[in-house]
Amino acid sequence: xxxxxxVRSPCVSVCALxxxxxxxxxxxxxxxxxxxxxxxxxxxxxxxxxVAGREQQVAL
Numbered sequence: 189x190x191x192x193x194x195v196r197s198p199c200v201s202v203c204a205l206x207x208x209x210x211x212x213x214x215x216x217x218x219x220x221x222x223x224x225x226x227x228x229x230x231x232x233x234x235x236x237x238x239v240a241g242r243e244q245q246v247a248l
Contacts, residue, residue: 195229195233195236197224198236198239200213201213202214210242215246216235216239220235
């Protein structure tokens, strides 16, 4: 990835929050969604790691 490329949002246009304020579509928290556009690529990658963990929890 070059410096000009940004980590893409995991948004899948299914925007609804669960009881923990996590989007059921992309598994991001409200804060993560609100701050995404101002995050560095490193911060975005960390959010994506958290998203992957949340997806595993939902699958159980």
